[in-house]
Amino acid sequence: xxxxxxxxxxxxxxxxxxxxxxxxxxxxxxxxxxxxxxxxxxxxxxxxxxxxxxxxxxxxxxxxxxxxxxxxxxxxxxxxxxxxxxxxxxxxxxxxxxxxxxxxxxxxxxxxxxxxxxxxxxxxxxxxxxxxxxxxxxxxxxxxxxxxxxxxxxxxxxxxxxxxxxxxxxxxxxxxxxxxxxxxxxxxxxxxxxxxxxxxxxxxxxxxxxxxxxxxxxxxxxxxxxxxxxxxxxxxxxxxxxxxxxxxxxxxxxxxxxxxxxxxxxxxxxxxxxxxxx
Amino acid sequence: xxxxxxxxxxxxxxxxxxxxxxxxxxxxxxxxxxxxxxxxxxxxxxxxxxxxxxxxxxxxxxxxxxxxxxxxxxxxxxxxxxxxxxxxxxxxxxxxxxxxxxxxxxxxxxxxxxxxxxxxxxxxxxxxxxxxxxxxxxxxxxxxxxxxxxxxxxxxxxxxxxxxxxxxxxxxxxxxxxxxxxxxxxxxxxxxxxxxxxxxxxxxxxxxxxxxxxxxxxxxxxxxxxxxxxxxxxxxxxxxxxxxxxxxxxxxxxxxxxxxxxxxxxxxxxxxxxxxxxxxxxxxxxxxxxxxxxxxxxxxxxxxxxxxxx
Numbered sequence: 001x002x003x004x005x006x007x008x009x010x011x012x013x014x015x016x017x018x019x020x021x022x023x024x025x026x027x028x029x030x031x032x033x034x035x036x037x038x039x040x041x042x043x044x045x046x047x048x049x050x051x052x053x054x055x056x057x058x059x060x061x062x063x064x065x066x067x068x069x070x071x072x073x074x075x076x077x078x079x080x081x082x083x084x085x086x087x088x089x090x091x092x093x094x095x096x097x098x099x100x101x102x103x104x105x106x107x108x109x110x111x112x113x114x115x116x117x118x119x120x121x122x123x124x125x126x127x128x129x130x131x132x133x134x135x136x137x138x139x140x141x142x143x144x145x146x147x148x149x150x151x152x153x154x155x156x157x158x159x160x161x162x163x164x165x166x167x168x169x170x171x172x173x174x175x176x177x178x179x180x181x182x183x184x185x186x187x188x189x190x191x192x193x194x195x196x197x198x199x200x201x202x203x204x205x206x207x208x209x210x211x212x213x214x215x216x217x218x219x220x221x222x223x224x225x226x227x228x229x230x231x232x233x234x235x236x237x238x239x240x241x242x243x244x245x246x247x248x249x250x251x252x253x254x255x256x257x258x259x260x261x262x263x264x265x266x267x268x269x270x271x272x273x274x275x276x277x278x
Numbered sequence: 279x280x281x282x283x284x285x286x287x288x289x290x291x292x293x294x295x296x297x298x299x300x301x302x303x304x305x306x307x308x309x310x311x312x313x314x315x316x317x318x319x320x321x322x323x324x325x326x327x328x329x330x331x332x333x334x335x336x337x338x339x340x341x342x343x344x345x346x347x348x349x350x351x352x353x354x355x356x357x358x359x360x361x362x363x364x365x366x367x368x369x370x371x372x373x374x375x376x377x378x379x380x381x382x383x384x385x386x387x388x389x390x391x392x393x394x395x396x397x398x399x400x401x402x403x404x405x406x407x408x409x410x411x412x413x414x415x416x417x418x419x420x421x422x423x424x425x426x427x428x429x430x431x432x433x434x435x436x437x438x439x440x441x442x443x444x445x446x447x448x449x450x451x452x453x454x455x456x457x458x459x460x461x462x463x464x465x466x467x468x469x470x471x472x473x474x475x476x477x478x479x480x481x482x483x484x485x486x487x488x489x490x491x492x493x494x495x496x497x498x499x500x501x502x503x504x505x506x507x508x509x510x511x512x513x514x515x516x517x518x519x520x521x522x523x524x525x526x527x528x529x530x531x532x533x534x535x536x537x538x539x540x541x542x543x544x545x546x547x548x549x550x551x552x553x554x555x556x557x558x559x560x561x562x563x564x565x566x567x568x569x570x571x572x573x574x575x576x577x578x579x580x581x582x583x584x585x586x587x588x
Binding site for chain 2: 016017018019020023024026027028030031034035036037105106109110111112113114115116117118119120121125275277278
């Protein structure tokens with residue numbers, strides 16, 4: 001029974017020193033990598049993104065002669081957006097689901113109680129989780145974005161030539177990664193506020209896919225403005241090489257709007273985490 | 279040392295814990311007893327900073343739980359509800375908790391061996407039986423080698439061997455000078471494990487004393503009296519304030535009177551006694567006795583509590 005007491009030197013640092021933030025980052029990294037569903041979602045993100053890039057760009061090229069002049073104009077005006085958009089139109093949903101799960105599964109499984117016993121001030125846990133998850137999606141999202149571009153650009157080459165060196169293109173490709181990373185944090189914040197996986201996923205998908213067509217029904221300039229400031233509508237502008245004629249916001253402005261949405265939700269999630277009983 | 283001062287917690291209009299004060303001393307196992315819904319788990323959650331009290335204060339070694347820089351090295355807790363991600367292996371669950379405190383992976387392996395989960399450490403915790411889940415929870419509690427242990431129903435779901443193991447573990451930890459605070463609804467389990475008892479009912483303190491004192495003080499002490507003339511003896515004892523029950527075949531159960539007093543009264547009345555045996559109550563009886571009162575009291579006070587505008 002002597003093994004109850006630590007036979008190692010005990011905690012590496014005395015109990016009166018708060019553990020450094022890097023310990024929390026390490027812990028959150030362990031949490032993310034040790035759940036199978038996370039790993040599967042990330043694989044799905046890569047497969048869906050690259051698969052749909054190839055599929056949609058392929059269809060666009062093979063149906064080129066049957067497409068309307070307007071479609072041609074869109075593809076010629078911003079081929080980068082056409083390539084990247086084909087990829088993350090559906091793959092972004094895996095990031096939404098994963099973002100909600102990373103936070104809400106702590107509540108649905110009861111893990112949150114163990115997490116908060118270890119980090120009773122609570123907020124450092126949320127910050128560490130957001131940092132680790134945001135960076136993970138940023139890295140993976142950027143890699144996927146580049147891969148998507150390098151798959152799509154050669155396929156489209158016979159119709160429209162586009163290269164990384166063209167104005168705005170490099171920023172747009174990196175922007176694809178930025179968009180997915182902020183989308184992940186957006187979903188994570190909603191997961192933390194709603195605390196329920198299914199409801200959280202429904203809410204995020206509502207924001208990303210359902211709100212957009214609904215808002216388009218709003219009349220006139222009012223509707224146009226509301227539409228432009230929707231989180232995912234504003235956010236994905238960063239993955240366009242140029243500001244389109246009818247876009248109210250520039251790519252960076254749009255991304256800024258998306259960041260503000262996400263920051264507000266993260267602050268609400270933080271307040272809720274701090275205030276509510278776990 | 280654990281200190282609760284005037285703790286109060288309400289959920290909606292339900293008062294879960296009401297003005298509860300107690301101290302848990304190091305060096306012994308302190309049992310936390312109460313019927314279901316008495317507020318044991320709520321009290322523990324308040325001690326651990328998971329829930330915020332509506333009134334009063336809870337401290338561990340003089341500090342609020344949330345102010346402990348490395349909480350797992352001071353307090354180890356096992357909660358009644360599961361606190362494990364079902365998709366994560368036991369090893370990774372303990373590892374991610376250890377990492378928050380800067381505790382190394384060797385210690386994770388140590389506690390896994392200690393609770394006997396070595397064989398299943400790499401399996402998903404979602405597939406664990408109730409007993410294995412309890413062992414994993416205890417491993418998490420011991421991770422930081424804490425001086426205070428707060429265990430909510432630790433024997434739940436354990437087999438007899440597991441119960442004996444946790445019983446010995448708690449006594450051993452207390453013997454090392456640690457504070458061990460353990461809740462249970464199994465009164466007889468507490469009788470053999472706990473030296474000290476804190477008993478609550480309806481969120482209020484009923485008793486805070488040694489286990490022995492608790493049984494003596496609260497169990498109805500009965501005396502078994504056997505006599506050829508029990509009916510008349512019952513009348514005599516009744517006049518002296520004794521409560522008597524005929525138990526058939528010349529046996530009388532007497533409470534509210536001590537055995538020597540019954541002997542004196544019998545001698546004075548010229549009764550023949552065949553038996554005069556004091557019977558000590560069990561912890562179970564003491565507990566039922568006390569909580570019956572608290573339930574009666576609680577029911578009467580409920581409308582008041584709900585009408586309280588605070």
